Amino acid sequence: xxxxxxxxxxxxxxxxxxxxxxxxxxxxxxxxxxxxxxxxxxxxxxxxxxxxxxxxxxxxxxxxxxxxxxxxxxxxxxxxxxxxxxxxxxxxxxxxxxxxxxxxxxxxxxxxx
Amino acid sequence: xxxxxxxxxxxxxxxxxxxxxxxxxxxxxxxxxxxxxxxxxxxxxxxxxxxxxxxxxxxxxxxxxxxxxxxxxxxxxxxxxxxxxxxxxxxxxxxxxxxxxxxxxxxxxxx
Numbered sequence: 393x394x395x396x397x398x399x400x401x402x403x404x405x406x407x408x409x410x411x412x413x414x415x416x417x418x419x420x421x422x423x424x425x426x427x428x429x430x431x432x433x434x435x436x437x438x439x440x441x442x443x444x445x446x447x448x449x450x451x452x453x454x455x456x457x458x459x460x461x462x463x464x465x466x467x468x469x470x471x472x473x474x475x476x477x478x479x480x481x482x483x484x485x486x487x488x489x490x491x492x493x494x495x496x497x498x499x500x501x502x503x504x505x
Numbered sequence: 506x507x508x509x510x511x512x513x514x515x516x517x518x519x520x521x522x523x524x525x526x527x528x529x530x531x532x533x534x535x536x537x538x539x540x541x542x543x544x545x546x547x548x549x550x551x552x553x554x555x556x557x558x559x560x561x562x563x564x565x566x567x568x569x570x571x572x573x574x575x576x577x578x579x580x581x582x583x584x585x586x587x588x589x590x591x592x593x594x595x596x597x598x599x600x601x602x603x604x605x606x607x608x609x610x611x612x613x614x615x616x
Contacts (some may be wrong), residue, residue, distance in 0.1 A: 435606035
């Protein structure tokens with residue numbers, strides 16, 4: 393089975409711009425979660441989608457949003473970028489909805505200048 | 506929400522020795538506790554997990570123990586090897602796939 397893929401792998405944006413990141417889960421997995429990883433804060437949960445519905449949301453401002461398509465692919469969007477949004481954004485997929493194994497993608501490294 | 510604390514933040518051991526990493530969680534409703542290994546520049550990979558109805562789980566050189574009463578769980582790596590060098594994260598989950606992660610432990614195995 394192909395693993396979780398994320399595009400793009402690297403991105404450089406300017407403050408105030410917006411960005412869209414994409415995640416393709418493992419075939420058959422219907423849950424996609426997004427995390428922000430920074431050296432200072434570690435891995436922080438952004439949101440989880442299952443069957444095109446957001447099931448859980450972390451403590452991030454409304455500038456962070458996401459969606460999931462019928463093929464389980466997911467996108468996250470960050471609007472009005474701030475310098476502090478520079479991070480590695482990881483998505484993870486899992487088969488079910490209740491605390492099962494999550495498989496991470498390689499991440500998208502976002503740099504905001 | 507859940508708060509997961511992880512100690513130590515860095516750990517150096519001699520090759521062949523054991524390494525122990527400890528995590529505590531705050532929400533007694535948490536019921537799933539995975540451990541991830543992240544090598545430099547790579548994605549986190551699940552190495553072992555445990556559910557709240559189990560006290561201990563082993564997989565070759567790796568074991569995890571869970572004490573629900575004290576709300577802590579630990580990762581034990583025996584006979585460490587240089588390839589065990591990485592950052593290890595613990596996590597806790599109680600609902601869905603919303604995981605709360607510890608801040609990570611950087612393990613260095615000295616040959």
